[in-house]
Amino acid sequence: MIENKKLDWDYFLKKRAQILRQWETGSSPLLDFESAIETLKNIPEDKNFALKLRKAKASGETMIQPRAGVAVLDEHIALLKYLQEVGEADFLPSTIDSYTRQNRYQNALDGIKESEKMGRSMLNGFPAVNYGVEGCKKVIDALNVPLQARHGTPDARLLTEIIHAAGWTSNEGGGISYNIPYAKSIGLEDTIRYWQYCDRLVGFYAEQGIELNREPYGPLTGTLVPPSISHTVAIIEALLAAEQGVKNITVGYGQGGNIVQDVAALQTLDELTNYYLKLFGYNDVFVTTVFHQWMGGFPADEAKSVGLIGLASTVAALGKATKMITKSPHESQGVPTKEANAEGLRASKMVTRLLKEQSMPSSTELSTEKELIKKEVNNLIYATLNVGKGDLAKGVVKAFEMGLIDIPFAPSEMNAGKILPARDIDGKIRILEFGNLAFDQEIKALHKKALEKRAEVEGRKVSFQMTIDDVYAVSQGVLVGKPRRKDEQNENH
Amino acid sequence: MIENKKLDWDYFLKKRAQILRQWETGSSPLLDFESAIETLKNIPEDKNFALKLRKAKASGETMIQPRAGVAVLDEHIALLKYLQEVGEADFLPSTIDSYTRQNRYQNALDGIKESEKMGRSMLNGFPAVNYGVEGCKKVIDALNVPLQARHGTPDARLLTEIIHAAGWTSNEGGGISYNIPYAKSIGLEDTIRYWQYCDRLVGFYAEQGIELNREPYGPLTGTLVPPSISHTVAIIEALLAAEQGVKNITVGYGQGGNIVQDVAALQTLDELTNYYLKLFGYNDVFVTTVFHQWMGGFPADEAKSVGLIGLASTVAALGKATKMITKSPHESQGVPTKEANAEGLRASKMVTRLLKEQSMPSSTELSTEKELIKKEVNNLIYATLNVGKGDLAKGVVKAFEMGLIDIPFAPSEMNAGKILPARDIDGKIRILEFGNLAFDQEIKALHKKALEKRAEVEGRKVSFQMTIDDVYAVSQGVLVGKPRRKDEQNENH
Amino acid sequence: MKTIVIGVIGADVHAVGNKIIEHVLTEQGYNVVNVGVLSTQEDFIHAAIETDADAIMVSSLYGHGEIDCKYMRENCVEAGIGKVKLYVGGNIVVGKQDFKEVEQRFKKMGFDRVYPPGTNIEDAIAHLREDLGE
Amino acid sequence: MKTIVIGVIGADVHAVGNKIIEHVLTEQGYNVVNVGVLSTQEDFIHAAIETDADAIMVSSLYGHGEIDCKYMRENCVEAGIGKVKLYVGGNIVVGKQDFKEVEQRFKKMGFDRVYPPGTNIEDAIAHLREDLGE
């Protein structure tokens, strides 16, 4: 049975030997710890993700980072250099392709070859495992800013070994956040175990005096996720990582659309994560936040997309997110060209730099929303620990099984999939169907009331149609989805 | 001597006869009042600027309007239609060229001819007087949304006669706001008189049951203008207009850069204008607000420009501006192509529609800033009335002469030009040199303190160099200008 | 009642559109068989055989659609359901590409209808009615 | 001390850049004669004659620069100051145009230096020093 306990080093080493055999690049001598430690120690301070984040948080300016990855190494390097120079990115990613995410390294290899043949990337990301430590080292060597792997890989153990040994100083992911939105039938126990491994590796490097950053993936399905639910997942993954020895954690949140709720979410994310880390005795973990620009369906129009990017950047800055993941004007179409990607970055940069001295003033509306988020998160974490009989890892598995934690629109069979979210009258994300979600009655009543108010104004009933309308809304240029069909409305409206 | 008094109708008619002789298009039969009234009465409700603004204010959604105008009639129409359809503009303008603004109709005519010859617009706007009522009518007939003349014309009497007779239902301008930023040596008495004429004409149409909108030009020089100063001008022009019988007024404000100050400005603009209108007994004037996207120097980069446009739109929506004048990604380069103009519009629309249900929550910071703006405006209006011995028109002329009201960076010799603005530590616009500005000691002390705090943090003295740095700042991607030269800084920094 | 098999092909986990397509098609009176995300060609074809389906609507969002859909028509023929209508939609290639060209590529692969990003599912229903002679 | 005439030509009222140029040139040790906004060619030329100026720096922001600057070199020659350095900068044409072309047009009109939008005035000072042999 899974446990939230620092992995035994001998067990780790035994596993490690197996994992490095999963693909040929696992046998590189650069994966010997001695080599890897030297590589990491040679990374200058300003190319270390964890250290640059410490500076960023102190500066008050929200840093920017794109998504980016293509199949062929040289082109991947050229892409990242472009985003660094023309895009003015503060942090760089390597977005990993979907075959690698599913550990289908043979498919990925075919994709590389096909891409070379066709002269365009046939993969939706960079197949880091296939290129191995040697290839990954070339990437970071070519850059002046820190580099992170961003993926969505349930079992990222080999990938993680390779990227860190290559000097990439951050890794996105987590046992929940890289399972529920990214898989269908992989057990949570398995993915939590896989990610304990990844975290343990980072903990090991920490023991060697090397600070690496870890980032639980915040937005989950990116689609109408209430902040308390994504916060709960982020906090749990932070706690699980801290147990394995991780000292530098970035918790994330995807733009919801209502500015007050978004700022409340960013503030509580930092506050709650710190609170729970300390509650469980992890006193030396440095926490930063990341805001994801709108993660749901984008408008087809490029100008409108950039407008949305500008709005998102304003919210990130007002909420004092440490960094922000940017989108591009091509978002609704497909993986962006480097030019479109850089446009999204520069539009974002303009706003975050302009607003670096400013933040959202505190107000009753803001603190009410913050209180609500905190209560909800406390409910969910309490319930999780409770069913885990005090063990967080056991608790999570059970909580998902029972639907105490439930993520809207997730593909995973491990997720109950019973809750339905919808927006209230001013666009805050609320819940209309709770399933088994571990909210107390008082909180549920608040959500219900808010949605009934909307239903009344719109002259219709609270129903799944509201959820659907809200899923489409932003891509159609509004936040609160309007009833689409006449027959959906009450007579008296 | 000038007086704030409704113009005598006979005097008006006498003047009118002279004015219509200023250029040949003044003799059109369509300028007969009977014709003009019929034309205006035939404008459907949704093409009437004043009426559409009433609806907009009730809706909570900030409407969008571009700047646009080219030399040749057919191209001007095509441009506006494009902005209506592809740009999704809620209101349309005809930006008038600079020769027409200076009443140089012969130059404008040459410009039209040159433009036809060259196949590109050699004028920076639409020469409405040269095209006369007939031409202007073609413009509005081709459109589905209300149309407004936007210019910067000290003496716009002939222009005003022509556009209203053609069915254009709004006119921007005012005796102060279209003089001080737009002229060098024209007397304020003269321009106030010219604009009393324009307002009287609108008042006359109101008596015929035709509601037209008037819009004092808010941003003035667009360069570090403290909100209380532009508010004072807007309120005075609203009062002068109301005296002539204008019933529908849009007061304006140009984005300053600090979000709290901007929202405070938008809220107080509405509140104060209504307050003063009622104080002076104008009880039936409908007031709306217009927010101008950043009016100072834009960044050269187009992506950054759109980022700035997105930020501006967020602020307008949070401040519940009734409408917003948009910029384009070409702003720093020149008059935009129709495509670039429409991009600016759509980026803006995305944001204002998404945020239509939201506004800035009230907070201590916001109400402190609102109180300050109100006190400052009260100071300035009190001083103006005082030197005018109770007559606002007389007062304005004197107040400018004495520098009691003073506008930074204005070209006009009627303006004292003694005040120097600069930003405080979080970007709010404050004043470092007051000249004769009619602020009381308490307020001045507040400004001083704020700027000294910035000086301390930046390790330099409060000086004109700060102002210069702030003028450049936004175009370089920051809000608060940083010291450019080392020698500018204190040793101990 | 016509039967439609829907699902998301390949290593693709984009679930939102799939859930909505299921909802809308059901509402419109179709018998919907949803193989869900992360489905192989075999998953689709198998479901179509089992339920004697009239059409297969393949979603591909993540960009590998071109690889994942290779030989799908051939595989249908081989499985004895060569006449089934094959639709594909979503973000079916990597990046913003000229859609006319993309459409050609997929039509050559034997798809009857090919849809660009952000297609309103209602539009496809009109085509279904046409193609299935409803 | 070199003397420079500055100002904004035509019906143009953009005053901000003009005020800053005056400030910076003065700080850099030039004798600056500022004819201000809304100035005609004659205003510039007259000031240059009166002060025996070494260069004239014309600003045009509002877009009519091409019309307003026509025959300016010829008019200088006629006024007997044909050798004065003529610079022009700002947003000197209507709209975003290819700057190389714009530069050619103004060079043909006799301007020695032509500057694109948003030029840093410090860059022009370097040219001044070069052209005036400082």
Ligand code: B12
């Ligand atoms: C939400 C989202 C996610 C969520 C998905 C959560 C989940 N499990 O469902 C998360 C964050 C997990 C995610 C992950 C990834 N995503 Co994603 N994602 C999106 C996003 C923003 C919205 C998708 C969505 O839900 N839209 C709303 C639904 C209602 O619309 P829809 O999916 O388009 O479906 C509708 C229509 O297309 C149509 N339709 C769909 N299929 C079919 C089929 C037929 C026959 C017909 C007629 C119609 C039809 O009807 C549907 C209902 O209206 C899109 C970009 C966008 N559209 O703005 C990117 C996008 C699809 N993702 C993309 C990518 C690359 C990824 C990742 C590889 C990693 C990354 N770069 O972040 C991973 C892939 C993981 C994997 N293995 O699949 C790319 C695909 C690129 C490409 N094709 O070139 C996109 C386009 C973003 C981009 N521009 O880069 N993503």
Ligand code: B12
């Ligand atoms: C502020 C502003 C205004 C203010 C001016 C207030 C005032 N009286 O000064 C107001 C709002 C009143 C205004 C009015 C108009 N404006 Co205006 N304005 C601007 C804006 C936003 C900033 C200008 C500015 O102050 N910049 C800051 C200063 C420090 O920079 P600068 O002026 O560029 O000058 C620097 C450099 O260019 C350089 N430089 C300048 N001249 C020279 C000369 C030489 C020899 C050298 C070496 C260097 C040099 O050094 C200067 C100092 O660093 C610009 C667009 C932009 N740049 O973002 C439009 C802009 C200049 N305006 C424009 C226009 C068209 C107008 C109007 C006709 C109406 C309108 N569309 O709004 C009227 C014109 C009125 C008139 N008769 O002149 C256009 C010009 C279009 C074109 N050329 O194609 C612009 C480019 C906006 C646009 N994209 O449409 N404007």
